[in-house]
Structures are given as C-alpha cells and as structure tokens.
Amino acid sequence: MNNRAVQVNRLPEPGPLAADTFTIVEQPLPPLNDGDLLMRVIYLSIDAGSRGQLDDRGDYVIKTAPGQVMSGSGAVGQVLESRHPRWKAGDYLATTVSRWSSVVRLKGDTPLLTRIDPKVAPLEAYLGILGMVGFTAWVGMTNIARASAKDCVLVSAAAGATGSAAGQFAKASGARVIGIAGGSAKCQWVEQELGFDQCIDYKSEDIAAAIAKHCPTGIDVYYDNVGGTIQQAAFDAMNTHGRLVLCGMVGQYSGEGEAPGPNLMAAIIKRLTLTGFLANDHIALFPEFQAIALDLYQQGKLKHQATVTKGIENIHEAINSLTSGKNTGKQLCQIGEVD
Amino acid sequence: MNNRAVQVNRLPEPGPLAADTFTIVEQPLPPLNDGDLLMRVIYLSIDAGSRGQLDDRGDYVIKTAPGQVMSGSGAVGQVLESRHPRWKAGDYLATTVSRWSSVVRLKGDTPLLTRIDPKVAPLEAYLGILGMVGFTAWVGMTNIARASAKDCVLVSAAAGATGSAAGQFAKASGARVIGIAGGSAKCQWVEQELGFDQCIDYKSEDIAAAIAKHCPTGIDVYYDNVGGTIQQAAFDAMNTHGRLVLCGMVGQYSGEGEAPGPNLMAAIIKRLTLTGFLANDHIALFPEFQAIALDLYQQGKLKHQATVTKGIENIHEAINSLTSGKNTGKQLCQIGEVD
Incomplete structure (x- = not known):
C-alpha cells in the first residue's frame, strides 16, 4: 500500500484553482515507531485557510510552497495499525491537524486526537459541527x-x-x-x-x-x-x-x-x-465544547450537513467549491472509503 | 443682574461656524427654589459633541434646534446664592452638565456636582484632566x-x-x-x-x-x-x-x-x-476616577493645559478652534471672571 499525497505544483493566480495547482504524488508509508499510529484518511476538512495557504498575505495560515505537501485543519479516518496502547486497528478517530495524504502517521497522544463513534453521528459531522x-x-x-x-x-x-x-x-x-x-x-x-x-x-x-x-x-x-x-x-x-x-x-x-x-x-x-x-487561541476550551456539542447533537438541537467532493485528485475543486460559495454546510474532500 | 444665554440662531453648513450661528439672548435669572443653587459660570467645556449638536447625524448627542439654548458637558463656576445646605455663596464647583448661560440653576444634589478647590488645581483643570x-x-x-x-x-x-x-x-x-x-x-x-x-x-x-x-x-x-x-x-x-x-x-x-x-x-x-x-455609560466610576486623578495630579504625574477662548459672544470661535485642531489641551470658553 502506497501513500498518495497532495503536493503544491505551482502557486495560483487570483481566482479559482486550476487542476495543475496540485500534483498527487506517491510516497512510501511512513515507518511506525513506538507510540505512533497510522490512520487511513477518509475525509479531509477544506477550509477558507486552505486557499489562504497558497496566497502571499498576512500570517493567517502557514504558507505552503511548491514542492511541499499541503496540510489542513482536520481529518477523520480509521486506524490501520497502532503502536500506542490507546488505539487499535479499526478505531475511528478525528484529528484537528492533518497532512493531506491518504495515510498519515500520528502520535497516539496527539492533543485533541479524539475517538469518534459513527453510530452517534456520521463521520462527516466530526469535521463539521462536532469538530x-x-x-x-x-x-x-x-x-x-x-x-x-x-x-x-x-x-x-x-x-x-x-x-x-x-x-x-x-x-x-x-x-x-x-x-x-x-x-x-x-x-x-x-x-x-x-x-x-x-x-x-x-x-x-x-x-x-x-x-x-x-x-x-x-x-x-x-x-x-x-x-x-x-x-x-x-x-x-x-x-x-x-x-x-x-x-x-x-x-x-x-x-x-x-x-x-x-x-x-x-x-x-x-x-x-x-x-x-x-x-x-481558545483551544483549551475544546474538550468543554465537545461535551456540550455532542449533548446538543444527541438532543436533536444541532444538525449537520456537508458538501463532499470525492477523490484526492479533485481536491482543488473542493477548495473552489468553498471559495465560490457552492457548498452547503461543511466542505469536505473524501479521499478514502467509508468501510 | 441678567442672564446671558447662547441660543442657536441657524443650523450651520459643513465647515467652521459663522458668527451668526448663535445669538446671545438676555433672560431673567431663574427663580431659586428650596434645594436649588444659582451658579455663575466661569468656564464652559467645549467638546467635539458641541459641533455635533448642530449636525443632523446619529444619536451621539442631543440635537439643538434654532431658538433653543445650547447645553454642554460641563462647567465650573461659583455659587451666587444657595437654598441647599451643602452649598453656600462663594463655593467653587464643577458640574458635568450645563446650560450655556452666564448663570445656571442647579439642584444642590445633582449627581456629580463636585466641590472644587482652586488652591489644589486651577479651575480650568476641573474641566480637563480632572473632569x-x-x-x-x-x-x-x-x-x-x-x-x-x-x-x-x-x-x-x-x-x-x-x-x-x-x-x-x-x-x-x-x-x-x-x-x-x-x-x-x-x-x-x-x-x-x-x-x-x-x-x-x-x-x-x-x-x-x-x-x-x-x-x-x-x-x-x-x-x-x-x-x-x-x-x-x-x-x-x-x-x-x-x-x-x-x-x-x-x-x-x-x-x-x-x-x-x-x-x-x-x-x-x-x-x-x-x-x-x-x-x-461608565459614569458610576466617576467618583473612583476623581480620587485617583486628584491623587496623581498632586503627585505631579498629571499635567493640565487649556486653550481658553474669552467671551460668550466668541463661543462659535471656541468650537472652531477645537474642530480645526488649533487647541492645545482642553478647549474652554471663559464667560465669567475668575474672582
């Protein structure tokens, strides 16, 4: 199994991203050390900042230069293999940071790495109203x-x-x-x-x-x-x-x-x-938020909706969907199968 | 003794106020009821809002229509006559509201009516850094x-x-x-x-x-x-x-x-x-402020300066001085003698 990653090919002009903004590169899987896990990514969060990473302005987001692999504000996926006692293969999890690739290596004790339950809310919701x-x-x-x-x-x-x-x-x-x-x-x-x-x-x-x-x-x-x-x-x-x-x-x-x-x-x-x-800046409140939001969700007081662009090779379209306002609810890119 | 008051004659065009913006009208002294005092005004505070009272915009200040007497955010003066036990003729005092006239009637228990001491700071300072x-x-x-x-x-x-x-x-x-x-x-x-x-x-x-x-x-x-x-x-x-x-x-x-x-x-x-x-909106803090500011003033940590336009008939020039930035420190109009 190889790892497919979203590499910046060239910085864009203003306006919608062209298909050649990114190149999907094949990379070997990262080695798994003690305390790590490998997650296969199912959904990647697409944010306003994803576009901003490619622009030369302000300090809102980390810039990503040509030749570098993009990163984002969140992903959900499933554990492929774990060398951390908290996680085992098959577990679903959400992370608030993610490299844009089909498999990512995470430390098992990464802050805000959260176990999620697809029976309580669809996986997509954990990158939306619950994320x-x-x-x-x-x-x-x-x-x-x-x-x-x-x-x-x-x-x-x-x-x-x-x-x-x-x-x-x-x-x-x-x-x-x-x-x-x-x-x-x-x-x-x-x-x-x-x-x-x-x-x-x-x-x-x-x-x-x-x-x-x-x-x-x-x-x-x-x-x-x-x-x-x-x-x-x-x-x-x-x-x-x-x-x-x-x-x-x-x-x-x-x-x-x-x-x-x-x-x-x-x-x-x-x-x-x-x-x-x-x-x-307020990330210390995240656990408090998660408890409140999951409770409201289970009471039916919060609804979730996502606009999902499918395929890692279409991720520039996912960004364009967001910046042009075509999305309803959270914009995602699906790069792996839901079991 | 008559009372001279600043009445709006006509609303101005944009820009500096002309001499005919106001008319100085002679009025009888107001009657003195129990609990009241009469103050002869020495200095009137001239504020950005003084100009704004004559413009038709927002709700920043009360509007003053032609035929009405102007009012402002403060005055210092001296008690002429008192029928309130707290005050006697000759006392110096500062008020945070004032009708623009040479003599004003105030209730002796008006909130923030403050006894002031010209030996501690010049009268002008009580409309400036101490006001x-x-x-x-x-x-x-x-x-x-x-x-x-x-x-x-x-x-x-x-x-x-x-x-x-x-x-x-x-x-x-x-x-x-x-x-x-x-x-x-x-x-x-x-x-x-x-x-x-x-x-x-x-x-x-x-x-x-x-x-x-x-x-x-x-x-x-x-x-x-x-x-x-x-x-x-x-x-x-x-x-x-x-x-x-x-x-x-x-x-x-x-x-x-x-x-x-x-x-x-x-x-x-x-x-x-x-x-x-x-x-x-924060006026409940005024007494706390007064104590702090008077203390800092007496320690020499606060300095006061005023630009004084003399004469009630020149009060439009006092406003123009402020709006054109000619003043250094607090802009005042002196309409009564300092003893």
Whole structure:
C-alpha cells in the first residue's frame, strides 16, 4: 500500500484553482515507531485557510510552497495499525491537524486526537459541527459575543459550515437568529432544517431592507463570515452596545484584494465591540465544547450537513467549491472509503 | 443682574461656524427654589459633541434646534446664592452638565456636582484632566484597553484634551507611550511637558514610518481620537491581540461626510478588539476616577493645559478652534471672571 499525497505544483493566480495547482504524488508509508499510529484518511476538512495557504498575505495560515505537501485543519479516518496502547486497528478517530495524504502517521497522544463513534453521528459531522468548525462557531457566539435569549443575532454565510453552526448555537441559547445566505435553496435549508427564525437571500433581496424587516429592533450580535457589503449592512443595523464577532471574510480569500471597511464612527456612537478571533487561541476550551456539542447533537438541537467532493485528485475543486460559495454546510474532500 | 444665554440662531453648513450661528439672548435669572443653587459660570467645556449638536447625524448627542439654548458637558463656576445646605455663596464647583448661560440653576444634589478647590488645581483643570475629559481618557485607557507596563500605546490627537490625558494615564500605568499631533510645537509640549516617550508630527512625518520607528515591536493599544488615515496607519501597525479604543473621530464632526474605515480582515488575522465607548455609560466610576486623578495630579504625574477662548459672544470661535485642531489641551470658553 502506497501513500498518495497532495503536493503544491505551482502557486495560483487570483481566482479559482486550476487542476495543475496540485500534483498527487506517491510516497512510501511512513515507518511506525513506538507510540505512533497510522490512520487511513477518509475525509479531509477544506477550509477558507486552505486557499489562504497558497496566497502571499498576512500570517493567517502557514504558507505552503511548491514542492511541499499541503496540510489542513482536520481529518477523520480509521486506524490501520497502532503502536500506542490507546488505539487499535479499526478505531475511528478525528484529528484537528492533518497532512493531506491518504495515510498519515500520528502520535497516539496527539492533543485533541479524539475517538469518534459513527453510530452517534456520521463521520462527516466530526469535521463539521462536532469538530473545529463547530468549535469556532461556539467560541465566537458563546464566549465572545455571549449571545443570549435577549438578543437578535445575525449570521452571514448562514449555510456555510461555521455560519450554520454559529446560528444553531445562538438558537440553543434562546436568541432570535436571522441568517444571510445565497439562493432560495440554501435559505430554505437554513430556515427549515436548521431552525433559524429567518434567512435572507442576498442574491434576490435588498439586504438592508430585509435586515430592517426581520430585526425591527436592530441587531445585537453579528457573526461575520464574509466581510464586504454584507458586513457594512450589518454594521449599519447594529444596536447600541452591539457585538460584532469577526470570524472570516471568505470573499477575500481568493487573492483579489481588500475593499475598505465600515467607517468606525458608528462604533463610538453605538458603543460597539468588534472582536476578531481565531479558534486556536481558545483551544483549551475544546474538550468543554465537545461535551456540550455532542449533548446538543444527541438532543436533536444541532444538525449537520456537508458538501463532499470525492477523490484526492479533485481536491482543488473542493477548495473552489468553498471559495465560490457552492457548498452547503461543511466542505469536505473524501479521499478514502467509508468501510 | 441678567442672564446671558447662547441660543442657536441657524443650523450651520459643513465647515467652521459663522458668527451668526448663535445669538446671545438676555433672560431673567431663574427663580431659586428650596434645594436649588444659582451658579455663575466661569468656564464652559467645549467638546467635539458641541459641533455635533448642530449636525443632523446619529444619536451621539442631543440635537439643538434654532431658538433653543445650547447645553454642554460641563462647567465650573461659583455659587451666587444657595437654598441647599451643602452649598453656600462663594463655593467653587464643577458640574458635568450645563446650560450655556452666564448663570445656571442647579439642584444642590445633582449627581456629580463636585466641590472644587482652586488652591489644589486651577479651575480650568476641573474641566480637563480632572473632569469628564480626564474621565473619558481614564475609562478608555484603564478600563477598556487595560494598558499596562507591557504595552506600547499609541494615542492620536495627543495634544488634545482627551489624548493628552489618555497618554498620561498610560504613562502612569508604566506603558511606553507614543503620541501623534500636528506641528512641532504641539509635539514638543507632548514630549517635554506631558512626558510621552515620543510624539509624531503628522504634518511633517510619514506616519507609518514614524510608527514603525518608535514602536518597532508594534502597537498593543491604540487610543483613537481622530479616525481617517491615522486610524488606518495605526490599524496596520497593531500587534496580535491588540486593543483599539475608539473614543472620537474629530475630523468627522464638521459634517463633511464619512471616509471608509479599515478593512477588518486584519482584525481576524491579528485577533484585534475594537471598542467604541462613551464615557457616560461608565459614569458610576466617576467618583473612583476623581480620587485617583486628584491623587496623581498632586503627585505631579498629571499635567493640565487649556486653550481658553474669552467671551460668550466668541463661543462659535471656541468650537472652531477645537474642530480645526488649533487647541492645545482642553478647549474652554471663559464667560465669567475668575474672582
């Protein structure tokens, strides 16, 4: 059995990734030392940062140069072979870091390496609402914005992985929750499956008017995944003492440059707090999150959905699906069989 | 003795106020009821909000319509007559609200009506670093930004009332403090009199280069009084986990419209917190502030300076002095004699 790895072939221009961005290279399996395990990867997490790794900007993610193998924020898979007492062949597990290859070697005591049970939730969910993406949503909505039953919460990219999770955690806290998503199919899913109170279709509605209609008393919490004009519309509708949680600006990850942001005078007038965060800074809370999220999931209060691109050779399409907003819920790339 | 009051004559166009913006009207003295006092006003506080009261924007300040008498954020004066046991004729006092007239009637138990001692500090200081302006600086720097000896702090409008106070409170906390002000005279005053570590002259220096030179490890706290291009330069130089305190954007108060703000992607990458605040929301802390500030003042750790425009009939010039940045330290209008 050989190992197939996703190597960067050339750095891309702005816009969608071409098929020759990556080369799939065959490598020997890594040797297994005491304390290690080999995992065959079933799903890889595809994140906004995956595109960012190929751009020359900021310090948001580690850069990956041509000739290097990509890495990402998570994978689920199954133990092939173990030399660590905690793990045995056949165990399912999730990791919050992963090299992009069909087999990865992990230390058995890697922090946040988690045993998962496909009978409790589908494997995909452990990379979505029960994984780092759910954790990111929970940290922003619960710890930073402190959303409560008193609040009207607005979430952009509400059909995306983080947004769909963020809105559900806000609903679980009792808030009124309005989503923004692109297209009626996504909006219907957000309202009917996820239980948001309303979802605004930015492709067919006037965003400012729709916000005014659905949040007539204003927005207390805005969970921003997109930046740009939607951010500006939300900013304009914030209530006094509102909280803006800045989680992502997916429209900006394709290397197409930066538009200006909102004039911050309103932040004084309305005494707003804007907080940018990265979930990794809060990683000590991950076990607390996992217990809470699994409990809510089993109560039926959290739903999971993934958009799965199949085949390691199509992984550039998985990234394009995310950056172009084609995904509903968590974007994954499936590179191994589910038993 | 008649009472002279500042009545709005007409709402201004954008830009400096013309002499006919206000009319000085003669009014009878208000009757003195039990529990009241009459104060002859010596100094009136002139604030950014004074200009804002005449503009049709936001809810930052109460609007004042033509025919109405202006009010402001503070005055110091002397008791003319009292029917409240706490006060007697001749007492000096400071109030955090005031009608703009030569004599005002106050309830003797008005919250934050403070007995002041011209032997401890000049009367002007009680409207500056020992008054609401000092309080605003202290709330932002101490309670919101939590500036400490570990921080490099940048303060814009460092020769202005709030900025000069904010930087001094940061110095008192042990931080390294860099100011930004306009012109070498102001910068010299900020460095030599106020004890800032450096002051950047935005009129003759490249702001970004000067920030990089004086804060080589980046900015931890930015206390923003101006918005605009200086805000952008500060934003670009912020450290990871930096705090931006948004206190004022004096360049925007003349009704000349809003420029865009910084793109907030950097707030995610650098995990910044931006907090807009108004000191009035924190007014319960005012007595605590007064004790701390008076103590620091008596230790020589706080300096006061005011720019005083003389004469109630010149009060539009006092506002213009502030909005055009001509003032050093707190802008006041003197409308009564100091004994």
